[in-house]
Amino acid sequence: MSNLYELSVKELSKKIQSKEVSVTEVVQDSFKRIQGTDEAIGSFITLNEEQALALAKELDEKGPSEAQPLAGIPIGIKDNIVTKDLLTTAASKMLYNFVPPYDATVMTKVYENGMIPVGKLNMDEFAMGSGTETSYFKKTVNPWNETKVPGGSSGGSAASVASGQVPVSLGSDTGGSIRQPASYTGIVGMKPTYGRISRYGLIAFASSLDQIGPMTRTVEDNALVLNAVSGHDVKDGTSSKQVIPDFSSLIGQDIKGMKIGVPKEFMSEGVDSEVRKSIEEAIETLRHLGATVEEVSLPHSKYGVQVYYIIASSEASSNLQRFDGIRYGYRSENITNLEDVYVNSRSEGFGEEVKRRIMLGSFSLSSGFYDAYFKKAGQVRTLIIEDFKKVFNDYDLILGPSSPTIAHDFGADKDHPVTAYMRDILTIPVNLAGLPGISLPCGFSEGMPIGLQLIGNYFEEEKIYQVADVFEKATEFHKQKPVILGGNA
Incomplete structure (x- = not known):
């Protein structure tokens, strides 16, 4: 039998449902894998072993149920998702001791579906970064090459799945x-x-802009997990009341007649030649499978990075006001008055990147600059949204690279924050428009993976999964194993 940690969510589910393996065995195997690899990888900030094994025992006593196909599946949780009675830090000194008294709604859904949280995953501090290099606690490395970043801010989430520590x-x-x-x-x-x-x-x-989402080793696994964690929530005023479909319902259907647009702006000079070559080969694969793939234009997407950093930093400067050194989290010991509590706690508790973005956001929202920066960014955001709507009038999906380059070396952006910001140039427009988007493997360069990005219209995730699954099954990229799993592309 294969090592359990090498199996997909679907494969593990079948073994649990048929009682070929117990949930306890699956969870123990996950912790064994973490213990054997995390000193090298650095995915986890906090482990949840005692509670996870207790939940596994409960599920084994209850027995499998077709109503809970994901029951017993180990899952890693990014450390900016609050977990009741389990340390939640957002990878910041500011929250080094924060143990929440409640669960995030997505965690309630995880428990309702019987999935087992095995721990909290490393990330860029307060999700601000593109390489998981701004974490206060530790460094997470790329399982394909320990000298490369795993990406960010969900670097721990990605590395834990890629290295076989968790299937999702x-x-x-x-x-x-x-x-x-x-x-x-x-x-x-x-x-x-x-x-x-x-x-x-x-x-x-x-x-x-923020949105939670699943990370897995296969497309179908991803759809199955999205089924479990989606849904309207009265506690979230921005939560959609849109009916939740079966996101895997179109998986297995062919894509003949589908129209896919490739924005010329996504294949520009800034994209590495090997990345561009892999995307062009992916386009030919999809054409061979019956899709029509044509060049389109998203003319305002070139302003995406500038718009994003004004809007995101402005919202961050507002959201992070709550971390004041009084109610919870880090509090400076170097204080003589109330002003010191605020100023010193925030100065000592936040890292350099977080402080940089708070300053940028505060400036953009300040009197005299609001109209020139924040208001203008909002207007250009509307133009970006309109560009997408025009393309989706004629096309089912939009295709391009997920990133203009492969993973970079640690420290490459240390003195060049703007260079780091530009690494997200191909993904940012999707968040500004609120659209769904997926990345899946489509090639390799210098032994490192390259990602194909598929973008869909609002609430059309099933269509994205349909095309992604057809591409995955027609290629072998997802079967390649990183160095930590004994392989190398």
């Missing part, structure tokens, strides 16, 4: 933070339509 993890995506690390680590990452999954209990970075 939850990440969050504000400007590409699920799709870019999925691309860097050779897995499948979905950012659903804004509002599809409740944000209640997600520690906010930019409230109009």
Whole structure:
């Protein structure tokens, strides 16, 4: 029998449902894998072993149920999703001791479906970064090459799945933070339509952009997990009341007659030649499978990074006001008055990147600059949305690279924050428009994975999964194993 950690969610579910393996065995295997690899990978900030094994025992005593196909599946949780009685830090010194008194709505759904949270995953501090290099606690490496970043901000979520520590993890995506690390680590990452999954209990970075989503090793696994965690939530005012379909319902159907647009702006000079070559080969594969693929234009997408960093930083400067050194989290010991509590706690508790974005956001919202920056960014955001709507009048999906490059070396952006911001240039427009988008493996360069991004119209995730699954089954990229699993492309 294969090692359990090498199996997909669907394969594990079949073994649990048939009682070929117990839930306890599956969970123990996950912890064994974590213990054997995490010193090298650095995916987890906190483990949840005692509670996970107790939940596994309960499920084994109850026995499998067809009503809970995901029962017993180990899942990793990004550390900006609050978990009752389990340390939740957002990878920041500011929350080094925060143990929430409640669960995020997505966690309630995880428990309702019988999935077992095995721990909290490393990330960029408060989800601000593109390489999981801004974490206060530790470094997470790419399972394909320890000198490369795993991407960010959901780098721990991506690395845990790519290295076989868990078959699925939850990440969050504000400007590409699920799709870019999925691309860097050779897995499948979905950012659903804004509002599809409740944000209640997600520690906010930019409230109009943040979205939780699943990260898995196969497309079908991803759809099955999205089925479990989606739905309207009265606790989240931005949660959609749209009916939740079976996201896997179109998987297995052919794509003959589907129309896919490739924005010329997504294949520009800034895209690495090997990445462009892999995307062009993916286009030919989809054409061979019956889809019509044509060039289109998203003319305002070139302003996406500038618009994003004004809007996201402005919202962050507002959201992060709550971390004041008084109610919870880090409090400076270097204080003599109330002003010191605020100023010193925030100065010492936040990292450099978080402080940079708070300053940028505060400036953009300040009197005299609001109209020139924040208001203008909102107007251009509307133009970006209109560009997408025009393309979706004629096309089923939009295709392009997930990232303009493969994973970069640690420290490559240390003195160049703007370079780091540009790494999300191909994913940011999707968040600004609130659209669903997925990244899946489509090639390799220098032994590192390349990601294909598929973008759908609002609430049409099934169509994305349909095309992604057809592509996955027609290629072998998802079967390649990273160095940590004994392989190399």
